Amino acid sequence: MTPEEVLRQARFWGIRIATAESCTGGMVAAALTDIAGSSDVFERGYVTYSNAAKVQMLGVSEATLAAHGAVSEPVAREMAEGALARAGVELAVSITGIAGPGGSEFKPEGRVCFGLARRGEPTRVETVEFGAVGRAKVRKAATAHALALLGAALA
Template sequence: MAATAESCTGGLIAAALTEIAGSSAVVDRGFVTYSNDAKMQLLKVSEETLAAHGAVSRQTAIEMVEGALTASRADVAVAVTGIAGPGGGSAEKPVGLVHIAAANRNGATLHREMRYGDIGRQAIRLATVLTALEMLIEAAGP
């Protein structure tokens, strides 16, 4: 079973998974945690992590994926948090920066920092979905 924890993609990963007939046999649930409050309440991302590193960070993505596993029956999960734009970027965290984490119940956790660039909101979100699905497959193993 799989779970998703999404911020900047707003449910697109879960939508891509459930587009496949029979997906109910492998998709447990999806969390759309766009706000910091939602990340803390639903996925147990710590307030300290958000204060120290921000919502768009390696640490937050990892806490999101761990929270998705804890709050679900899934064997594998993926989490994404990033800046899809057009606004919201900074020199340190530009538009197109996305952190993606995937994990399984065997303790394996993957992380990728993607810098897609300011290619447009839709393109950033779709590129994130593709990378997230690749990482979900990788975390699921052979």
């Protein structure tokens, strides 16, 4: 879904959005705020690249980070729920992953975990393996996927 469609649907339903981004570094927020008038729907974006930022800005548990690592569905869940609670919005998406280059046997380049928190509903999490296609392509694909998650939640 395009950023314009996400904003249009959010306006229709009266829903405000926040983002919590790590490996995309604010690209989802930028895609939404590139559109004039987005401030009536987009509340704020958190760029929490470090673990300390995830803890301080979003309330991610240090125990969760220690047990699962930053690139994990439990962390994506806590990021989305933290953004939802702290921003006072109805919908939040989170992204944490390994854009590359690099990775490991257990967490390969291109693995990205997403969270989608909506007020009054259970938080959804998922992992997408974009593969070792290069940093720029992983970040772009993760941004598009996050917009699609927002769009599906608003449909």
